[in-house]
Amino acid sequence: MLNPKYGSISRATVDRLPLYFRTLRLIKSEGSDIVSSEELGRRIGVTPEQIRKDLAGFGAFGKKGVGYHVAELLNNIGVILGIDRRWNIGIVGIGHLGWALANYRNFASMGFHLSALFDQNPALVGQVINGVEVLAVSDMETTIADRNIQIGVITVPAPEAQSVADRMVAAGVHGIWNFAPVRIRVPETVQLVSEDLSVGLTTLSYHLRRQMP
Amino acid sequence: MLNPKYGSISRATVDRLPLYFRTLRLIKSEGSDIVSSEELGRRIGVTPEQIRKDLAGFGAFGKKGVGYHVAELLNNIGVILGIDRRWNIGIVGIGHLGWALANYRNFASMGFHLSALFDQNPALVGQVINGVEVLAVSDMETTIADRNIQIGVITVPAPEAQSVADRMVAAGVHGIWNFAPVRIRVPETVQLVSEDLSVGLTTLSYHLRRQMP
DNA sequence: TAGATTGTTAATCGATTAACAATC
DNA sequence: TAGATTGTTAATCGATTAACAATC
Numbered sequence: 001m002l003n004p005k006y007g008s009i010s011r012a013t014v015d016r017l018p019l020y021f022r023t024l025r026l027i028k029s030e031g032s033d034i035v036s037s038e039e040l041g042r043r044i045g046v047t048p049e050q051i052r053k054d055l056a057g058f059g060a061f062g063k064k065g066v067g068y069h070v071a072e073l074l075n076n077i078g079v080i081l082g083i084d085r086r087w088n089i090g091i092v093g094i095g096h097l098g099w100a101l102a103n104y105r106n107f108a109s110m111g112f113h114l115s116a117l118f119d120q121n122p123a124l125v126g127q128v129i130n131g132v133e134v135l136a137v138s139d140m141e142t143t144i145a146d147r148n149i150q151i152g153v154i155t156v157p158a159p160e161a162q163s164v165a166d167r168m169v170a171a172g173v174h175g176i177w178n179f180a181p182v183r184i185r186v187p188e189t190v191q192l193v194s195e196d197l198s199v200g201l202t203t204l205s206y207h208l209r210r211q212m213p
Numbered sequence: 214m215l216n217p218k219y220g221s222i223s224r225a226t227v228d229r230l231p232l233y234f235r236t237l238r239l240i241k242s243e244g245s246d247i248v249s250s251e252e253l254g255r256r257i258g259v260t261p262e263q264i265r266k267d268l269a270g271f272g273a274f275g276k277k278g279v280g281y282h283v284a285e286l287l288n289n290i291g292v293i294l295g296i297d298r299r300w301n302i303g304i305v306g307i308g309h310l311g312w313a314l315a316n317y318r319n320f321a322s323m324g325f326h327l328s329a330l331f332d333q334n335p336a337l338v339g340q341v342i343n344g345v346e347v348l349a350v351s352d353m354e355t356t357i358a359d360r361n362i363q364i365g366v367i368t369v370p371a372p373e374a375q376s377v378a379d380r381m382v383a384a385g386v387h388g389i390w391n392f393a394p395v396r397i398r399v400p401e402t403v404q405l406v407s408e409d410l411s412v413g414l415t416t417l418s419y420h421l422r423r424q425m426p
Numbered sequence: 427t428a429g430a431t432t433g434t435t436a437a438t439c440g441a442t443t444a445a446c447a448a449t450c
Numbered sequence: 451t452a453g454a455t456t457g458t459t460a461a462t463c464g465a466t467t468a469a470c471a472a473t474c
Contacts, residue, residue: 010465018415022394036431045396048431049467056433064432065474081415082422096316100309106394106411111418151417174425175417181235181319183258191420193413198319200406202231202294204364204388205324207404209295212387223441249455261455262443269457277456278450429474436469443462450455 013054017081019044020051024074036067083110090116090149090173092164093156094124094134097179101153102129115147137164144171151175158182226267230294232257233264237287249280296323303329303362303386305377306369307337307347310392314366315342328360350377357384364388371395 023044027035037048044051055061055068061076062068078084089112091098102117117134119125127134135143143149152168154161154176161180168176175191178184186192236257240248250261257264268274268281274289275281291297302325304311315330330347332338340347348356356362365381367374367389374393381389388404391397399405 012465014416014419015412017419018409018412021415022411038431043396047467049469050465052432053434053466060433062432063474064472065430067431080419080422082418083415085422087418087421096313100313101410103309104410107414110411110415112414150421151414175421177414177417183256189424191417191424193417195410195413196231197314197317197408198235198323199228199231200408201320201325201364201390202234202296202323203227204390204404204406205295205300206227206230206293208300208363208388209293209298211402211404225441251455260443262445263441265456266442266458273457275456276450277448278454280455431472431474433472434470436467438465438467440465441463443460445460446458448455448457450453 009057013057016046016050016054017077019046020054021074021077021081021083024070024077028070028074032070034067035070035073037062040068083112086111086113087151088113088115088147088149089151089153089177090118090140090144090147091153091155092118092137092140092168093154093160094119094121094129095155098153098155099129101155101179102132112151115149116143118143140167141171144168144173149173151177154178154180154184156180222270226270229257229259229263229267230290232259233267234287234290234294234296237283237290241283241287245283247280248283248286250275253281296325299324299326300364301326301328301360301362302364302366302390303331303353303357303360304366304368305331305350305353305381306367306373307332307334307342308368311366311368312342314368315345325364328362329356331356353380354384357381357386362386364390367391367393367397369393 020040023040037051041048041051058080061073091102094102094117102114114130114132117129117132118137118140119134120137124134125136150173152173154164156164158180161178161182162184165176165184165186169186169190173190176186178192178194181196181198184192184194233253236253250264254261254264271293274286304315307315307330315327327343327345330342330345331350331353332347333350337347338349363386365386367377369377371393374391374395375397378389378397378399382399382403386403389399391405391407394409394411397405397407
């Protein structure tokens with residue numbers, strides 16, 4: 001059963017859930033019906049205690065002395081993550097990264113449906129990427145409303161990111177996934193997740209420098 | 214001066230340094246010579262105490278009663294992050310994402326030099342992307358050695374990622390930046406940073422579900 | 427039943443925040 | 451000098467790890 005007292009879940013836990021989900025899918029595809037926190041932890045690189053603690057925040061999904069039923073746990077985590085339903089997403093800025101995201105097939109298997117693409121470059125408008133036509137940025141507001149787009153993806157240059165976010169919010173998106181390397185501000189009612197590709201590479205460089213000066 | 218007792222630095226601190234660096238660059242380009250932890254924190258969305266604590270782990274870069282000299286701090290953080298030198302990177306797997314990374318111009322401004330591209334698809338081999346020719350994956354070992362490539366980027370499908378990583382390590386890379394959604398194992402002497410694009414979108418979905426059931 | 431493994435409480439560890447003396 | 455702001459120490463907060471009773 002699902003624990004109703006949500007909210008006391010740490011950010012770190014939420015970030016691990018997709019890892020659990022992905023690994024459970026793999027385990028299921030291998031034909032296992034049952035998995036222990038020990039085995040799951042070994043494959044992900046997390047302690048069994050951590051997994052049990054994380055899951056216990058949402059409910060009691062396992063059987064003592066047995067383990068977790070793979071298909072059942074997968075289903076429960078899917079519901080928790082909200083990927084048991086369909087989310088319509090729209091990408092603004094069809095540069096290299098936007099184009100790559102528009103073609104990312106893995107998203108579909110988690111309920112994310114590519115509903116619209118936008119770019120300000122007239123040469124791109126009208127082109128079809130992964131079955132979706134690129135529209136002018138001026139069409140953004142009406143399209144977000146018409147196609148019931150809940151999630152906006154920002155892949156425009158940093159200086160334009162805030163204004164795109166503002167327009168997305170005004171048009172009614174509930175969440176923004178930002179790839180522009182700049183801090184964006186949105187109302188508290190809108191969920192914002194920002195990615196920063198340069199952090200990873202720079203972290204690598206930091207550790208390499210320690211090692212080989 | 215730089216504090217020699219490195220090593221007690223938290224992961225969270227290292228992850229914030231690139232943000233400091235990026236924002237200081239912006240502040241410098243705006244013409245400011247001096248910045249306080251208060252102002253820097255306001256722009257990044259971090260408390261001033263956090264910034265002072267983070268920086269103090271590496272040395273005393275500020276002037277009491279005054280603040281931080283922007284150019285000087287920028288230079289110091291650059292040295293700490295190891296982006297004051299050149300790192301040669303090679304990308305394996307020129308799909309949508311590999312292609313986007315090969316074209317990412319921001320990397321060059323932080324010392325990352327695109328030195329080689331590899332793909333197993335014969336149709337791609339010989340093509341030139343961002344001035345660099347795509348080579349066959351079979352050429353990987355010799356090219357990594359010849360071109361002194363220190364950082365390998367993995368953008369191949371998950372099932373192939375581990376074997377590509379093994380070959381990179383054998384060929385002598387010191388760090389791996391992995392985008393394949395799978396856990397990769399490397400020797401302790403090799404630095405590994407993994408990105409998982411699906412985590413961000415799934416986190417968004419999790420929070421949206423809380424808000425609009 | 428005996429062995430295994432969960433869910434949960436307690437102990438530890440680490441990171442953030444608050445406070446303030448040092449000093450420009 | 452007075453005001454401002456750093457660097458650092460102490461207090462708080464939160465997350466992870468360890469331990470174990472419950473129970474399949």
